[in-house]
Structure formats: structure tokens, C-alpha cells
Amino acid sequence: MADGQDEYFLGYRRAEQERLRAQAVQLADEARWLFDQMDLTPGSKVVEIGCGPSGCLEILSACVGPSGSVTGIERSEEAVGMARQMARDLGLDNVEVRCGDARSTELPRDSFDLATARLVLVNVPKPEQIVAEAVALVRPGGWVAFHEADWFAHICEPPSEAWTAIVQLLVRYSEKNGIDLFVGRKLPGLLRSAGLTDIQVKPLIHVYPPGAHRRNILIDFAENLSERIVADGLVEKSELNRLKQALRHDLDDPSRLVVSHLFIQAWGRKAAQAA
Ligand SMILES: C[S@@+](CC[C@H](N)C(=O)[O-])C[C@H]1O[C@@H](n2cnc3c(N)ncnc32)[C@H](O)[C@@H]1O
Numbered sequence: 001m002a003d004g005q006d007e008y009f010l011g012y013r014r015a016e017q018e019r020l021r022a023q024a025v026q027l028a029d030e031a032r033w034l035f036d037q038m039d040l041t042p043g044s045k046v047v048e049i050g051c052g053p054s055g056c057l058e059i060l061s062a063c064v065g066p067s068g069s070v071t072g073i074e075r076s077e078e079a080v081g082m083a084r085q086m087a088r089d090l091g092l093d094n095v096e097v098r099c100g101d102a103r104s105t106e107l108p109r110d111s112f113d114l115a116t117a118r119l120v121l122v123n124v125p126k127p128e129q130i131v132a133e134a135v136a137l138v139r140p141g142g143w144v145a146f147h148e149a150d151w152f153a154h155i156c157e158p159p160s161e162a163w164t165a166i167v168q169l170l171v172r173y174s175e176k177n178g179i180d181l182f183v184g185r186k187l188p189g190l191l192r193s194a195g196l197t198d199i200q201v202k203p204l205i206h207v208y209p210p211g212a213h214r215r216n217i218l219i220d221f222a223e224n225l226s227e228r229i230v231a232d233g234l235v236e237k238s239e240l241n242r243l244k245q246a247l248r249h250d251l252d253d254p255s256r257l258v259v260s261h262l263f264i265q266a267w268g269r270k271a272a273q274a275a
Contacts, residue, residue, distance in 0.1 A: 009123035044113040050120035053082035072097035118147040125178035145267035150184025155259035162246035184264035196268030206260040
């Protein structure tokens with residue numbers, strides 16, 4: 001695996017890979033909408049950076065058709081294996097998944113019609129490196145599209161002491177490790193600084209009612225990060241366990257309103273070369 005894996009916010013538990021798979025299904029309509037904004041045609045060549053165990057590979061495969069190609073780049077070997085298996089199972093012959101680093105993919109420059117990534121920048125330090133790589137990969141006139149998170153919102157009402165404490169712990173851990181959980185709002189500026197034009201933005205927000213898989217997303221994140229938060233001295237293990245248990249109890253209360261963090265989709269074009 002490439003360097004820097006330890007800095008990746010969500011970690012690589014098997015349960016996290018399964019969560020990502022389920023999440024990809026839940027976010028599929030929004031991904032389809034995003035790709036519909038671009039003039040992808042049969043035969044287009046696209047790359048998904050940080051595709052995880054499934055990402056948007058199936059949707060992109062349908063957008064570009066059998067004569068097109070979809071390249072997935074992913075750092076986790078386990079996720080690469082799962083994504084390849086998914087492509088085989090679904091007969092996605094136009095999808096290839098490679099193990100590599102999003103910051104330096106070693107793919108040909110100026111050659112893709114679209115480079116895209118979802119929920120990668122919010123989990124890594126120095127997101128501008130991945131944006132620069134995405135821009136370098138697309139041809140002049142090609143598209144770059146991101147779907148990112150911003151921990152604005154994240155509402156639990158009536159308030160839960162455990163919810164507030166766990167959000168604060170995760171924000172403090174991320175700050176300490178150079179990760180910006182509020183990167184969503186910076187996305188349009190990052191795309192502009194990387195030289196893209198025609199930048200457009202769509203904000204998204206969800207409500208997680210009782211029974212919704214993602215209602216417990218904060219607990220999932222706390223589980224992913226438990227060992228690292230404790231090792232960083234941000235909380236005692238026993239206190240973290242108490243908070244997780246209290247949060248489970250609070251989220252089981254069907255009268256509590258749970259609102260997701262904010263998501264920002266932003267996309268733009270690489271300037272076409274002057275004639
Ligand atoms: C939150 S997951 C999202 C997965 C997928 N994009 C989706 O939306 O379903 C972020 C993914 O980015 C990958 N990732 C993080 N840093 C990376 C890097 N430097 N190079 C390649 N992949 C990276 C992680 O391994 C993880 O699979």
C-alpha cells in the first residue's frame with residue numbers, strides 16, 4: 001500500500017468496507033444526477049479516484065457503455081479486491097480497478113473525459129493534491145466532479161450529550177491529523193484554484209429516520225476511529241465506550257430527529273486548448 005494510509009480518517013475495518021458498499025447504493029441516485037450534468041457519451045473514458053469497494057463504478061460503466069472505459073484507483077488492496085469482484089459479478093467488462101495512490105495515479109495525463117471522486121477529500125490531508133491529480137488526468141474540455149462532505153449541520157434534536165461529545169472528538173482528532181471535515185464548502189474554491197472553469201455546485205442534505213442504516217453513521221465513525229482517538233489521548237477508552245453506548249440508546253429513540261452532515265457536489269471543466 002502507498003504511504004500515508006494511517007492518515008486516512010475512516011480506516012480499513014471490514015465493517016467499514018461493508019458500510020461503504022451499502023452507502024454506495026444509498027447515494028446512487030445522487031451520483032447518477034451528477035454524471036447526467038456532464039456530456040458523457042458511449043465511448044467516454046472516465047476515472048474514479050478512491051473508488052473503495054464499489055464507489056460509482058457500476059453507474060459510470062453504464063454511462064460510458066461497452067465501447068467506453070472506467071478506471072478505478074484505490075489504495076486499499078482489500079477494497080480493490082472487492083471492487084474487482086463486484087465488476088466480475090456484474091459483468092462490467094469496461095471496468096478496470098487498479099491499486100494506486102490518488103495523489104499520483106501514474107495514469108496518462110490529459111486523457112480522460114471525466115475524473116471523479118466521492119467522499120475522499122474529507123478523509124485525507126492535503127486534498128488539493130488529489131484535486132490537482134484529477135485535473136491533470138482529464139483532457140482539455142474534460143470534466144472533473146467531486147461529491148464531498150462538510151460536517152456543517154449534523155443535527156440531533158432533542159440534543160444528545162453523547163452525540164455532541166462524539167462529534168467534538170472526531171473533529172478534534174481530524175484537526176490534529178491535518179484532515180478537514182469541513183472541506184465541502186472549500187470544494188468550489190479548490191476546483192477554481194486548480195484551474196477549472198464553469199464551476200457548478202449542488203448542496204445535499206439527508207434526514208435519517210428510525211431504521212435508516214445511516215442513522216448510526218456517527219457510531220460507525222466512532223468505531224472506525226476508537227483505537228486512534230484513545231491512542232491520541234483525546235479520551236479514555238472507558239469514557240468512549242460509555243459515549244458510544246449512550247449514543248446508541250439516544251438514537252434508538254424514534255422521536256429524535258437526525259440530520260446528516262452537508263454534502264457538496266461540485267464540478268467544472270478543464271479549459272479547452274486555444275486553436
Ligand atoms: C469514504 S471512502 C469512499 C469510497 C467511494 N468513493 C464511495 O463513495 O463509495 C474513501 C476511499 O478513498 C480511498 N483513499 C483515500 N486516500 C487515498 C489515496 N491517497 N489513494 C487512493 N485511494 C485513497 C480510501 O481507501 C477509501 O476507499
